[in-house]
Amino acid sequence: MRSPDELRALVDEYLADLALTPELQGQAESVRYALVGGKRVRAVICLATAEAAGADAERALPAGAALELVHAFSLVHDDLPALDNDAERRGRPSAWAEFGEAVAVLAGDALLAEAFRLALSYPSPHVGRELAQATLGMIGGQYLDVTGTAPDEATLHKLKTGCLFAASVGLALWVVEIPEREQAAWRAFGDELGLLFQIVDDILDGDGYVLTHGADGARALADQAAARARARLAEVPADTSVLEDIVDGLATRTS
Amino acid sequence: MRSPDELRALVDEYLADLALTPELQGQAESVRYALVGGKRVRAVICLATAEAAGADAERALPAGAALELVHAFSLVHDDLPALDNDAERRGRPSAWAEFGEAVAVLAGDALLAEAFRLALSYPSPHVGRELAQATLGMIGGQYLDVTGTAPDEATLHKLKTGCLFAASVGLALWVVEIPEREQAAWRAFGDELGLLFQIVDDILDGDGYVLTHGADGARALADQAAARARARLAEVPADTSVLEDIVDGLATRTS
Numbered sequence A, B: 001m002r003s004p005d006e007l008r009a010l011v012d013e014y015l016a017d018l019a020l021t022p023e024l025q026g027q028a029e030s031v032r033y034a035l036v037g038g039k040r041v042r043a044v045i046c047l048a049t050a051e052a053a054g055a056d057a058e059r060a061l062p063a064g065a066a067l068e069l070v071h072a073f074s075l076v077h078d079d080l081p082a083l084d085n086d087a088e089r090r091g092r093p094s095a096w097a098e099f100g101e102a103v104a105v106l107a108g109d110a111l112l113a114e115a116f117r118l119a120l121s122y123p124s125p126h127v128g129r130e131l132a133q134a135t136l137g138m139i140g141g142q143y144l145d146v147t148g149t150a151p152d153e154a155t156l157h158k159l160k161t162g163c164l165f166a167a168s169v170g171l172a173l174w175v176v177e178i179p180e181r182e183q184a185a186w187r188a189f190g191d192e193l194g195l196l197f198q199i200v201d202d203i204l205d206g207d208g209y210v211l212t213h214g215a216d217g218a219r220a221l222a223d224q225a226a227a228r229a230r231a232r233l234a235e236v237p238a239d240t241s242v243l244e245d246i247v248d249g250l251a252t253r254t255s
Helices: A004-017 A022-034 A041-052 A057-078 A095-099 A101-119 A126-147 A153-175 A184-205 A209-234 A241-252 B004-017 B022-034 B041-052 B057-078 B095-099 B101-119 B126-147 B153-175 B184-205 B209-234 B241-252
Strands: none
Touching: A004 A041, A004 A057, A004 A241, A022 A057, A022 A095, A022 A101, A022 B126, A022 B153, A041 A057, A041 A153, A041 A184, A041 A241, A057 A101, A057 A126, A057 A153, A057 B101, A095 A101, A101 A126, A101 B057, A101 B101, A101 B126, A126 A153, A126 B022, A126 B101, A153 A184, A153 B022, A184 A209, A184 A241, A209 A241, B004 B041, B004 B057, B004 B241, B022 B057, B022 B095, B022 B101, B041 B057, B041 B153, B041 B184, B041 B241, B057 B101, B057 B126, B057 B153, B095 B101, B101 B126, B126 B153, B153 B184, B184 B209, B184 B241, B209 B241
């Protein structure tokens, strides 16, 4: 089994070489731009889950890439002036600041459609189905965020961040064709990852959970989320050592 | 076999009753808003193709609805201030004028993801695959339009309008499970529909083909496109009388 860093290198190479649909014409430039950089956390979780479940990580590459494209789509549209109005992303101009708003709207649309193209390269429609559900949950979370109508912090993050993290595990299960009745333990693990990621993100940015729970309170919540993820993982009947490394990495990351 | 008007009523009813993903939360309101009105041409072609190929139109309803959702997604994003800046659509405020730009961006995203959810309700991934390809072609056409970089009128319309019309026939073929080797005659027909629709649209709006070819020139082009569509249809080994009615309706429509 390969380490998280080796899996990340696989994902980076796959995305760099990804053949986009030729009909996208000049739109492809902004799509590629939006795919540069990023930690590839969701794809790495997907590949590591596939390996833990007994398959080659390579089989999960289109699914892992699809998750990264959906994530990139959400960032491109989030950054728009009408939403978060972020002119910078990953140390460079955000897509709208670089290409203009019109092309950035279309870049997000193209990333989402390309994500489904990748998810639909598998023989079964399950990979695409779960990606659609996760994307819709994420969009619902965005809506709650943008309109300030979230009933509570937990609901917001479960939708906005949690859905795509849970799908990072779920897509791999369909890729490897784990029968649905054997998926529950894996999925219980996947359900813990979004919150862990979000709390640590807030600790690094000094917002969100840090504002509501204080620095020490947020750190304690992150440690509890990591402990729950490890406990869930212990119930998965497979060699999950790489996934444990990923949990440790998510809990202790400094960027 | 049912008439185009009967098929349109089926589509309207299906879309009015469509259960959206609950996780969309309050975002569902703008999604429903964007689905009101419209001629449902693409869905009607899809259902009529399915009936001509020997299936119940009802079987093609999720595919036909998916086409209408992709079409609605493209209108919602097109209307945005950064693109066409249209504050009105179908006699009402466009989505951004009604809900604000942020919610309109997310409404388009949600329509696209819901479209894939519908397309993926079939056992085979082919319906979703063809929808993804058509959507990517349409986005490429939008890019050429927005940036003014289309090499010529024909390339622009083939992508921007033609891809989704061709898919209206193509999706039905996959729904009915017509083997790929028997699809060519049907697809040759579908390839003619986008241009016919576009030229008549320009005649009704007094732009596009009317500006480049004059009123009489545009009418002649529309008549030729309709004649080609009828000729292609004559080569399809099935009762295509309802599809002929649709071609006549597209050629002579006044709204």
